[in-house]
Amino acid sequence: MTETSTSTRALHLLETIFGYASFRGQQAEIVELIAQGGDALVLMPTGGGKSLCYQIPALLRDGVGVVISPLIALMQDQVDALAEVGVRAAFLNSTQTYEEASRIERQVRTGELDLVYVAPERLMTPRCLDLLSASKIALFAIDEAHCVSQWGHDFRPEYIKLSVLHERFPNVPRIALTATADQQTRTEIAHRLQLDAAKMFISSFDRPNxxxxxxxxxxxxxxxxxxxxxxxxxxxxxxxxxxxxxxxxxxxxxxxxxxxxxxxxxxxxxxxxxxxxxxxxxxxxxxxxxxxxxxxxxxxxxxxxxxxxxxxxxxxxxxxxxxxxxxxxxxxxxxxxxxxxxxxxxxxxxxxxxxxxxxxxxxxxxxxxxxxxxxxxxxxxxxxxxxxxxxxxxxxxxxxxxTPPVSFNATVPVQKLLSAIYRVDQRFGAGHVLDVLRGIDSDKVKQWRHDQLSVFGIGAESSEAEWRAILRQSIALGLVAVDYESYNALKLTDAAKPVLRGGEQVQLRAYQKPVKAKRASGKAPKGYVESDLSGHDQVIFDKLRWWRMETARKHNVPAYVIFHDATMREIAKARPASLEDLRGVSGVGEKKLETYGAEIVGLISELAEG
Missing domain, CATH: 3.40.50.300 (P-loop containing nucleotide triphosphate hydrolases)
Known part of the structure; x- marks a missing residue:
């Protein structure tokens, strides 16, 4: 498969199946690499179009694309969404009966599927590995790849075993995808999945909307x-x-x-x-x-x-x-x-x-x-x-x-806080320390005779909320620690010493009293382009939303599987009078045109007459 023929075929699939005229960002390069048999590690923000990076190569290559995903509860929706655009997809997981699983396995073996979704636990069973060994595999897509990182926020032990894919299927391309990974996590993903030689694609992490x-x-x-x-x-x-x-x-x-x-x-x-x-x-x-x-x-x-x-x-x-x-x-x-x-x-x-x-x-x-x-x-x-x-x-x-926050030189207030913690022998929690600072004659303060201390009342000019903000930031800066084994007693850290001695300045955010959220002004965030729907366009859009809701209910799928709002806005503005007019709308592929085109054109015609 030459690069030219690959890119041409990929774009054709993008247009006819998914209904998009062009790839976004690095999608085209990733698709071409995987389709040509290369490996990739892809970091792309949520909503950036990661799924197309393996779905289109799976359609371009011989065999079935195997998608490893931890999301058993969502596999049905993913398969339904692919079915809506005419892609032959199925899943294998623990929710299926033996008969259902056997039928899907037979389809994998005979090449009747384009994509199959498998949970990592299922993939590692001898039965599943034997099935894949006896089948023609187009690619392996490892979704949510950050789950392999033991340092990450969502570690899944079963992901570590996925290095077996490289060992058992060395000639099958692999693509690992995630929306989130710092440098340490990226390195760990590549190492644990044996993707050290894979090309890494890092898209912008910015979500301006x-x-x-x-x-x-x-x-x-x-x-x-x-x-x-x-x-x-x-x-x-x-x-x-x-x-x-x-x-x-x-x-x-x-x-x-x-x-x-x-x-x-x-x-x-x-x-x-x-x-x-x-x-x-x-x-x-x-x-x-x-x-x-x-x-x-x-x-x-x-x-x-x-x-x-x-x-x-x-x-x-x-x-x-x-x-x-x-x-x-x-x-x-x-x-x-x-x-x-x-x-x-x-x-x-x-x-x-x-x-x-x-x-x-x-x-x-x-x-x-x-x-x-x-x-x-x-x-x-x-x-x-x-x-x-x-x-x-x-x-x-x-x-x-x-609303830029106000900062202030908080060296003196922090010194007062640290002194109070020290004077009560670093044996008491936040509430008691703040009572001493503010000069509150509580029973506990009197019981320990802390109203006799030199620090009693030295912070009376500030409210409890202001002192809590100072304490929170002091803990965040590592000046104060909380001893959980001693009833949350506040302790001074080594970093507090130069501040107490006056050798180090502390800059903090000034406390801002919480205010009730005001009703939005309607001003759009930076980076957002108005949909510029006219009054009649809005009527069409609202009618399309109603039609989509009813259609989704009949098909038992989420509404966005039928069409995204963005596609329906384009339809409302284009007001297609024929199937050919509708074909040019972004998000309308051939299968959706065939399934829903006549209904949409008819609905818009009715509204035009009305």
Missing amino acids: IRYQIVEKANGRKQLLDFIQAEHVGDAGIVYCLSRKKVEETAEFLNASGIRALPYHAGMKFDERSRNQARFLREEGIVMTATIAFGMGIDKPDVRFVAHLDLPKSIEGYYQETGRAGRDGQPANAWMAYGLQDVVQQRRMIDESEADETFKRVLGVKLDAMLGLCETLGCRRRHLLEYFGQASQPCGNCDTCL
Whole structure:
């Protein structure tokens, strides 16, 4: 297969099957490399079009493309989406009966499929490996490849065994794909999957349509409700919580407040989890409250916001989770409420984990980077991108750009805090230390006669909330540690000594009182292009959305599997009067034209007559 014929055939498949006139970014180069038999490691942000990078080469090469994915609950939707465009696809996983699995295996062996999705646990069974050995394999695509990294945010032990693919099938090209990986994780992916010689493709990590906002946590749940009511009434969204209990309570709170919300966590029965996930994908305007067990591989393009009520463990985790918003390129929000307890809780989780000291150090470094993002005085997007090695200018579309925080020389207040911790013998928690600082005559303060100390009341000029912000940042900077074995007692670190002696200055963010979110002004985020639908175009678009919802219900698939909003906007503007007119619309391939074309043209004709 020559390069010219490969690229020509690839573009033809892109146009006729998927309905797109051209590849984006590095897609064409990746497709050509894999189609020619090369290996690749692809880092591409969520919504960047990773799936086409293996789907088209699988169609170009002889045999079946094998996609290794941890997402059993989503395999059906992925297969349904491919069926809608005329690609022969199936999956093999534990949800199938013996008869169903045997039928799919027979289709793999006889070459009746273009793509088969397999969970890594299933792939490693002797039966599956023998099946693949007896079949013609076009390629192996290892999706969510960051799962192989033991340092990563979503490690899956079964992924480590995938190096067997290179050993047993040395002549079959492999492509590993992920949306998130810092340099250390990239190196580990390449090493563990034996892809050291593979070509690496790194796309821009920037998602300009997402607005990042991190607020001081006061009453997290109430702040979340204010945010949704101000900016996202009726929108689909995801709310991440650290614990299963908090997931359940948050879902109940939102439902009681008139927001349709569903819980999702690993402690729920599989059937209930799957049912809630299916509703989130198929219905509009549902908010999913979840632990990080939810979201990987979610293809829903119209998630308008991702919120965090607890601090993520790392920037990789935060980026992966927030990246589930705005996959369609339309405006979206990444919102988080963050406070002192988040810092304490994450530090404690690291200290109390059973991991070895090396692993704990790595977790600590990743948490420090996450805290740095929360506490930064500069552009959040710039900070985020620099973590992944990408230079950037201030974005003008995050909270610190739109409302720049005030910094101040906090050396004296921090010295007061450190002195109070020292004077109470580093034996008491935050509440007691702040009472001493502020001169509060609590029973505990009197009991320990700490009202007699020289530090009693030296911080009376500041509120408890202001002192908590100073303490939180002091912990984040590593000046103060929390001893979890001594009832969360605050301790001074070695880094505190030069500050106490006056040899080192400390610059902090000034405390800003939380304000209720205001209803959105309607101004589009930077990087967003208005859809410029006229009044009649909007009528057509709304009618198409209704038609899509009914069609998706009949086919038992999510609405976006029929058509994305972006495609329907183009149809509304083009107002096609014939199938030939519709053929030119982005996102309308031959199979969808054949299946839905007459209905769409007829619907638009009716509206034109009306």
